Amino acid sequence: MNSHQFEVIVVGAGGAGLMAGLYASKTAKTAVISKLYPTRSHTGAAQGGISAAFGNSEEDRAEWHTYDTVKGSDYLGDQDAIEFMCNEAPQAVLELEHYGLPFDRTPEGRISQRPFGGHTNNVTGKPVRRACHAADRTGHMILQTLYQQCLKNNVNFYDEFQIIDLLMDGERAVGVIAIELATGELHTFHAKSVIIATGGHGRVWEITSNAYAYSGDGAAVVYRRGIPLEDMEFFQFHPTGIYKLGILITEAVRGEGGILLNGKGERFMTKYAPNVKDLASRDVVSRAIYLEIRDGNGVNGSNYVYLDVRPETVNKYAVIDGRTNPDGSPVNVTGEQILKKLPDIIDFNRVYLGVDPITQPMPIQPTAHYTMGGIPTNKFGEVLNENGTPYAGLYAAGEAACVSVHGANRLGTNSLLDLVVFGKYAGLRAAEYANQVDYAPLPADPTEYTRQQFNALRNGDGKENLTDISNAMKKMMFEDVGVFRTEEGMQRALDTLAELRERYKHVRVQDTGKVFNTDLLNAWELGNLLELAEVVTLSALNRKESRGGHAREDFPKRDDQNWLKHTLAWKRGEKIEIGYKPVVITKYQPKERVY
Numbered sequence: 001m002n003s004h005q006f007e008v009i010v011v012g013a014g015g016a017g018l019m020a021g022l023y024a025s026k027t028a029k030t031a032v033i034s035k036l037y038p039t040r041s042h043t044g045a046a047q048g049g050i051s052a053a054f055g056n057s058e059e060d061r062a063e064w065h066t067y068d069t070v071k072g073s074d075y076l077g078d079q080d081a082i083e084f085m086c087n088e089a090p091q092a093v094l095e096l097e098h099y100g101l102p103f104d105r106t107p108e109g110r111i112s113q114r115p116f117g118g119h120t121n122n123v124t125g126k127p128v129r130r131a132c133h134a135a136d137r138t139g140h141m142i143l144q145t146l147y148q149q150c151l152k153n154n155v156n157f158y159d160e161f162q163i164i165d166l167l168m169d170g171e172r173a174v175g176v177i178a179i180e181l182a183t184g185e186l187h188t189f190h191a192k193s194v195i196i197a198t199g200g201h202g203r204v205w206e207i208t209s210n211a212y213a214y215s216g217d218g219a220a221v222v223y224r225r226g227i228p229l230e231d232m233e234f235f236q237f238h239p240t241g242i243y244k245l246g247i248l249i250t251e252a253v254r255g256e257g258g259i260l261l262n263g264k265g266e267r268f269m270t271k272y273a274p275n276v277k278d279l280a281s282r283d284v285v286s287r288a289i290y291l292e293i294r295d296g297n298g299v300n301g302s303n304y305v306y307l308d309v310r311p312e313t314v315n316k317y318a319v320i321d322g323r324t325n326p327d328g329s330p331v332n333v334t335g336e337q338i339l340k341k342l343p344d345i346i347d348f349n350r351v352y353l354g355v356d357p358i359t360q361p362m363p364i365q366p367t368a369h370y371t372m373g374g375i376p377t378n379k380f381g382e383v384l385n386e387n388g389t390p391y392a393g394l395y396a397a398g399e400a401a402c403v404s405v406h407g408a409n410r411l412g413t414n415s416l417l418d419l420v421v422f423g424k425y426a427g428l429r430a431a432e433y434a435n436q437v438d439y440a441p442l443p444a445d446p447t448e449y450t451r452q453q454f455n456a457l458r459n460g461d462g463k464e465n466l467t468d469i470s471n472a473m474k475k476m477m478f479e480d481v482g483v484f485r486t487e488e489g490m491q492r493a494l495d496t497l498a499e500l501r502e503r504y505k506h507v508r509v510q511d512t513g514k515v516f517n518t519d520l521l522n523a524w525e526l527g528n529l530l531e532l533a534e535v536v537t538l539s540a541l542n543r544k545e546s547r548g549g550h551a552r553e554d555f556p557k558r559d560d561q562n563w564l565k566h567t568l569a570w571k572r573g574e575k576i577e578i579g580y581k582p583v584v585i586t587k588y589q590p591k592e593r594v595y
């Protein structure tokens with residue numbers, strides 16, 4: 001009863017998993033397994049938009065999108081994959097539209113586009129309208145639309161099943177083990193192809209925009225099976241999280257003309273990015289905010305600054321910046337228009353802070369946001385070993401994967417694009433492979449490793465408390481492996497992580513029941529976070545330069561001579577082995593980034 005067989009198993013029902021499931025199901029018997037009900041996946045929280053160089057209201061080109069993404073990645077992104085993604089973008093977005101996604105419209109009826117950080121007209125250097133959006137609920141719409149398509153295509157869903165292990169036959173993936181949350185029973189899924197689309201691991205950090213479920217399960221599971229993780233030191237801190245809470249305030253607020261102001265009321269981004277100012281790429285803006293706060297320019301000496309989207313502010317700075325509406329008329333927005341474009345953002349502030357962004361500025365600070373690193377793949381979603389050879393039957397897509405199109409820093413709206421483009425190709429490849437091969441045998445005792453992991457958590461001596469360990473990790477990672485990093489801080493973090501991992505061995509799960517045992521699963525997830533935090537920190541400590549999201553105070557410059565390469569990290573017993581592989585460079589030689 002607890003054994004299942006599907007040609008393609010997709011783990012994860014976010015944008016990447018649903019797109020993969022949809023495409024795989026066209027030619028192969030496919031199931032999607034998800035620990036959350038599909039429409040609760042984090043993709044549903046994505047606000048601002050999905051990029052595609054349609055040029056619906058001003059000139060734009062896929063080539064500019066490609067260059068912006070390469071530059072945004074601080075030249076660490078693989079250029080063949082980036083070009084592929086940007087060329088596929090218009091088709092991918094149109095496909096979503098044809099599935100029924102209700103994009104906002106221009107007066108002529110085209111998909112409406114807004115500016116976003118790092119997306120520019122390559123001739124003028126000015127921000128370009130490239131982000132297609134459905135108000136500030138773009139991800140929600142993508143998720144609903146793709147879920148409907150999957151249901152229509154008879155994809156099999158295992159909702160609230162959490163995978164704990166990947167089954168391998170040598171170098172070939174042959175299935176997964178999942179726990180059914182409602183019953184606590186273990187299930188064996190035998191497959192020809194497995195696609196990992198489990199999202200990121202932002203829950204490593206204290207202040208984060210990420211969902212509670214972002215515990216890096218997929219990356220941790222494959223890592224424990226000897227598969228390397230790529231570029232884990234690169235994690236994005238989004239500049240504008242709600243102060244203390246971390247809840248994301250989309251970059252679309254700045255796309256719509258919002259301005260960052262320090263405690264003295266100064267628009268400080270002119271200092272750090274004279275050309276694109278508030279719409280510089282996220283790593284640049286996060287560092288600027290951090291430095292302002294450190295220089296005592298936070299609001300009331302505190303560690304936050306303001307994001308101001310009040311109509312009078314937007315209109316004033318539009319004049320200063322020479323910004324007009326697409327038809328050339330002067331910008332003269334009203335509170336009502338802002339409310340229509342950013343309804344959820346306005347709501348979050350009113351509900352969580354009692355601040356009304358139409359009449360008050362919003363207090364913000366950088367928040368841990370996006371996992372650039374992950375499971376190494378090529379542009380077809382095939383998971384690669386260090387020689388660039390695919391593991392048979394194993395695929396990854398979405399935030400769990402590292403293609404790498406985001407390199408050292410992701411541009412806003414490029415993740416939703418990544419999901420639909422690479423989710424699709426992973427689904428196609430996985431099905432194609434499944435159609436060519438027979439099932440490989442499962443291990444003799446498939447659930448053995450899963451049982452071992454759970455038994456350890458059930459049988460600890462109970463000296464240690466889960467929440468204490470988790471809080472200690474998050475606080476330390478935010479301070480020592482956050483926006484800025486130093487050798488000393490990261491070494492301290494590694495020592496603390498070793499201690500925390502030791503303490504974790506003494507945790508004892510209190511709930512001995514079977515039904516929705518969140519106690520057990522939270523404990524297991526903390527194990528993933530601790531493991532990944534260590535990989536992040538060691539990868540970061542080894543990289544002696546600053547690039548994109550990895551900013552070292554002791555090595556403040558980018559060093560292409562020595563560090564224009566991807567990090568790989570393997571689990572070797574209790575140790576981590578670090579290696580490197582080259583970056584794919586096609587048209588664009590590394591240059592200094594100027595915004």
Ligand SMILES: Cc1cc2nc3c(=O)[nH]c(=O)nc-3n(C[C@H](O)[C@H](O)[C@H](O)COP(=O)(O)OP(=O)(O)OC[C@H]3O[C@@H](n4cnc5c(N)ncnc54)[C@H](O)[C@@H]3O)c2cc1C
Pocket residue numbers: 011012013014015016017033034035036037038041042043044045046047048049050138139161162163164197198199200209210211213217218248250369370397398399400412413414415416417419
């Ligand atoms: C607040 C917020 C706003 C954002 N806004 C934008 C934006 O405007 N534009 C943009 O491009 N990007 C945005 N991003 C980034 C983007 O939304 C995410 O990177 C992307 O949605 C991740 O999609 P995914 O399919 O990889 O993962 P998710 O959507 O997170 O899905 C992960 C899936 O994996 C499942 N899963 C996880 N672990 C297990 C397990 N062990 N067993 C079974 N299932 C498992 C979950 O149930 C879930 O279904 C935003 C991110 C956040 C957090």
